[in-house]
Amino acid sequence: MTTEKTQRKEFIETVSVLQWVLSFLFLGVACIILMVYLMFTSLWPLSTLYFIWMVMDWRTPERGGRRTIFVRNWTVWNHFRDFFPVKLVKTTELNPNKNYILGYHPHGIMSAGAFISFGTDSCGFAQVFPGVRPTLAVLAGLFMIPVFREYLMSGLCPVSKTSLAHLLSKNGKGNAVVIVIGGAAESLASSPGVNTVVVKQRKGFVRMALEFGADLVPVYSFGENELFQQVIFPDGSLGRRLQDLFKKIMGFAPCLFPASSTSVGSPISVPKLVTPTEEEVDHYHRLYMEALSKLFHEYKASYGLPENHKLWII
Structure with missing residues (x-):
C-alpha cells in the first residue's frame, strides 16, 4: 500500500534533488571563485591559511579521506531517495571478511543511483549488507578543488590506483569500492529505453581486483537512464566532437537533457595475484561481463522491461 505524498513532502523532495544537481554542476566552481576572491580582500589570511593546509593535507583523499557518518546520514538524502524513489536490491550476501570492487552500471547522466545508494546511507546499505562499508569512487580531479574536497571526503574517494589500493589493502576487511566503470x-x-554499458575495453578494475584479491560484484541500476532525456549527437557530428573535446579536458561529458532500483549481483570470487597475466585479466573480465549480463536479464522484467530487451555491452 502506497501513501500519497503531501504537497510539503513533494516540495522538500524536489528541493533536495535541486540542491544536489546544483552542487554537482556549480559548487566546485563556486568554491574556487570564493577562495580566489578572498585573496583580494581583507580576509586574504583565511585563503592563505587554507591553501597551506590544503598542501599539507594533499594526500588525505587517497588515504581514505575523512569519512563522516553525520554527512552520509543527512535527512536531505532521504528526501532525495524518495523523490525517484531509489531502492537498493540485495540478490545475495556479501561476506564482511572480504573486500570487494563493485562495478556500477550504467553511468547515466549524473549517476544519481550510485550516489544515493553508496555515497550516502539513505538506502540502508549497512543494514542490507552488515559489516561491509561502501565507498563511491569519483573523479580524482574533484579532490583538487579547495573546500569542495572537504565535502567530498565525507564519503567519497578518488578513482585513482593509489586511493583504491589503500582501501583494498590498508583498511582492513569489509570494504566495497564502487566504481562507475563506463565513465564519461x-x-x-x-537515454530512456536504451541500456548500453561501456565495459569491453575497461579492464583496469579487474587487474586491481586480482592484485588485491578483491571479489568483483556487478551492480545494475534499473531506471538510471530513464531519469533524464538528453540530446544524443551522432558520431562525427559537431555536437559530439565538442562533447568529446570537453570530456578529454575536464574528465566528464556535458549532456543536454530536459524509479531507480540498484541491484547488487553475486560476487565473483577472485584470487590474489600480485602480477596477473593478460590471460588471467581477460578471464575474470569475461566472467564479470557474463555476470553483469545475467544480472540484467534476470531482473529486467521486474522493473518493467520487456523480456526481449537487450543489454548492449560495448
Whole structure:
C-alpha cells in the first residue's frame, strides 16, 4: 500500500534533488571563485591559511579521506531517495571478511543511483549488507578543488590506483569500492529505453581486483537512464566532437537533457595475484561481463522491461 505524498513532502523532495544537481554542476566552481576572491580582500589570511593546509593535507583523499557518518546520514538524502524513489536490491550476501570492487552500471547522466545508494546511507546499505562499508569512487580531479574536497571526503574517494589500493589493502576487511566503470564515455549513450554499458575495453578494475584479491560484484541500476532525456549527437557530428573535446579536458561529458532500483549481483570470487597475466585479466573480465549480463536479464522484467530487451555491452 502506497501513501500519497503531501504537497510539503513533494516540495522538500524536489528541493533536495535541486540542491544536489546544483552542487554537482556549480559548487566546485563556486568554491574556487570564493577562495580566489578572498585573496583580494581583507580576509586574504583565511585563503592563505587554507591553501597551506590544503598542501599539507594533499594526500588525505587517497588515504581514505575523512569519512563522516553525520554527512552520509543527512535527512536531505532521504528526501532525495524518495523523490525517484531509489531502492537498493540485495540478490545475495556479501561476506564482511572480504573486500570487494563493485562495478556500477550504467553511468547515466549524473549517476544519481550510485550516489544515493553508496555515497550516502539513505538506502540502508549497512543494514542490507552488515559489516561491509561502501565507498563511491569519483573523479580524482574533484579532490583538487579547495573546500569542495572537504565535502567530498565525507564519503567519497578518488578513482585513482593509489586511493583504491589503500582501501583494498590498508583498511582492513569489509570494504566495497564502487566504481562507475563506463565513465564519461557511457554517459553519452544514456537515454530512456536504451541500456548500453561501456565495459569491453575497461579492464583496469579487474587487474586491481586480482592484485588485491578483491571479489568483483556487478551492480545494475534499473531506471538510471530513464531519469533524464538528453540530446544524443551522432558520431562525427559537431555536437559530439565538442562533447568529446570537453570530456578529454575536464574528465566528464556535458549532456543536454530536459524509479531507480540498484541491484547488487553475486560476487565473483577472485584470487590474489600480485602480477596477473593478460590471460588471467581477460578471464575474470569475461566472467564479470557474463555476470553483469545475467544480472540484467534476470531482473529486467521486474522493473518493467520487456523480456526481449537487450543489454548492449560495448
